[in-house]
Amino acid sequence: xxxxxxxxKLGSPKWFYQISTGWMIGFAVAALVLLVVGMVWGxxxxxxxxxxxxxFRIIYVHVPTAMVAQSVYISMGVAGIVLFVWRMKLxxxxxxxxxxxxxxxxxxxxxxxxxWGRPTWGTWWEWDGRTVSTLVLLFLFIGIYALxxxxxxxxxxxxxSALVAIVGTINIPIIKYSVDWWHTLHQPGSxxxxxxxTMPVEMWAPLLVMVLGMYCFAGYIILAxxxxxxxxxxxxxxxxxxxxx
Amino acid sequence: xxxxxxxSELRLLARNKAQVLNPLAFLFLGVMLFSVGVPSAxxxxxxxxxxxxxxxxxxxxxxxxxxxxxxxxxxxxxxxxLCASEVPFMVILMxxxxxxxxxxxxxxxxxxxxxxxLGIELHALPVVMLALLLGTPALSxxxxxxxxxxxxxSRGGVLLALLVxxxxxxxxxxxxxxxxxxxxxxxxxxxxxxxxxxxxxAFTIGPFATTVGLKISVQLQ
Numbered sequence: 001x002x003x004x005x006x007x008x009k010l011g012s013p014k015w016f017y018q019i020s021t022g023w024m025i026g027f028a029v030a031a032l033v034l035l036v037v038g039m040v041w042g043x044x045x046x047x048x049x050x051x052x053x054x055x056f057r058i059i060y061v062h063v064p065t066a067m068v069a070q071s072v073y074i075s076m077g078v079a080g081i082v083l084f085v086w087r088m089k090l091x092x093x094x095x096x097x098x099x100x101x102x103x104x105x106x107x108x109x110x111x112x113x114x115x116w117g118r119p120t121w122g123t124w125w126e127w128d129g130r131t132v133s134t135l136v137l138l139f140l141f142i143g144i145y146a147l148x149x150x151x152x153x154x155x156x157x158x159x160x161s162a163l164v165a166i167v168g169t170i171n172i173p174i175i176k177y178s179v180d181w182w183h184t185l186h187q188p189g190s191x192x193x194x195x196x197x198t199m200p201v202e203m204w205a206p207l208l209v210m211v212l213g214m215y216c217f218a219g220y221i222i223l224a225x226x227x228x229x230x231x232x233x234x235x236x237x238x239x240x241x242x243x244x245x
Numbered sequence: 246x247x248x249x250x251x252x253s254e255l256r257l258l259a260r261n262k263a264q265v266l267n268p269l270a271f272l273f274l275g276v277m278l279f280s281v282g283v284p285s286a287x288x289x290x291x292x293x294x295x296x297x298x299x300x301x302x303x304x305x306x307x308x309x310x311x312x313x314x315x316x317x318x319x320x321x322x323x324x325x326x327l328c329a330s331e332v333p334f335m336v337i338l339m340x341x342x343x344x345x346x347x348x349x350x351x352x353x354x355x356x357x358x359x360x361x362x363l364g365i366e367l368h369a370l371p372v373v374m375l376a377l378l379l380g381t382p383a384l385s386x387x388x389x390x391x392x393x394x395x396x397x398x399s400r401g402g403v404l405l406a407l408l409v410x411x412x413x414x415x416x417x418x419x420x421x422x423x424x425x426x427x428x429x430x431x432x433x434x435x436x437x438x439x440x441x442x443x444x445x446x447a448f449t450i451g452p453f454a455t456t457v458g459l460k461i462s463v464q465l466q
């Protein structure tokens with residue numbers, strides 16, 4: 001009952017704008033605390049890796065960005081489904097807000113991966129399975145971005161990008177599996193839901209903090225962008241005018 | 246009704262020979278350019294054969310995709326299809342199927358010639374043809390979605406490539422490895438199953454997504 005009411009209210013940009021102020025501040029504070037704690041813990045206190053020495057510490061940037069980038073794409077797919085099924089305006093706002101954030105995080109993951117790859121694999125770039133799937137993710141983001149740029153009409157732009165996001169999301173598992181199968185140099189993922197981490201706790205605990213912090217950070221930026229987008233789209237309405245004035 | 250749709254699509258195609266022949270010319274042109282470009286030490290020994298074959302197949306398909314809905318969009322037939330027919334879905338499905346016939350199936354039938362040009366040995370030929378037969382439907386059905394979304398732009402070609410090529414990647418990976426394994430004489434049923442699987446997924450969602458995309462594009466006018 002409560003959920004259904006919440007769902008209906010989400011249809012109103014004004015309501016969302018008002019309620020999301022608190023969420024945004026919450027995410028911002030959580031991100032700040034988690035990222036600072038994780039960064040200091042990971043960079044200064046976690047033990048050095050016995051093989052990779054101190055260079056492994058970039059894991060505390062690399063893994064969170066890569067994980068969150070992928071999550072952002074999948075949330076775009078979910079927002080796309082919401083847009084098609086319920087025609088919710090807010091879903092398009094969410095897609096618009098997720099796009100640049102996801103693009104930036106993917107690029108950052110690729111860059112930090114190169115920085116990590118140089119001392120450990122001896123190369124900045126290697127055509128390795130997970131590297132390629134991240135690169136493909138970047139191209140998927142760019143594709144949606146280019147499509148949005150090409151369509152002037154705001155409703156159609158939302159529907160078109162939602163369609164591509166959905167098709168892309170269905171494809172992501174296939175792409176991931178195919179490039180993993182293809183060949184992989186990467187170390188296996190550090191986290192999985194079913195197995196115990198292979199790292200000692202002093203190493204993975206800060207990583208977990210960083211991952212959570214990065215999720216909060218992405219949540220904060222996406223919410224902030226959504227709020228600006230809402231104000232832009234609602235600039236003709238009374239409440240938005242009063243708010244800005 | 247399905248048969249009638251099918252034959253009308255075929256007739257349309259027969260009256261527009263350029264749509265069939267131009268991509269084919271590109272196919273052989275691409276193979277030629279590559280074969281001339283590689284150093285003679287690796288020429289014709291099949292090292293790159295899988296990758297090149299599939300890459301050129303992807304590009305050929307992409308070229309043909311641009312014309313998939315273009316004419317119907319320009320002269321308004323597309324709107325008629327979407328409004329008038331009871332099930333635009335069937336018309337679109339047939340259109341994509343016929344597109345596959347003149348790209349995927351035709352390339353499969355031409356595979357002996359392409360193999361000859363790329364130095365794929367005769368014993369690998371049946372597997373190469375099977376891989377093309379199983380993998381190319383995915384290209385047509387995924388690609389049609391992109392074609393539907395970009396048909397509204399006068400210069401949609403680059404955008405179409407940008408949207409669709411990343412999604413073609415799994416087909417390229419499994420397809421190229423089937424060919425390489427077949428040339429080396431290794432087993433390759435896993436990759437063939439994967440190609441079939443990707444095609445099935447594309448066949449399941451492609452026509453729906455294409456219909457939705459066309460509805461969006463029609464409103465753009």
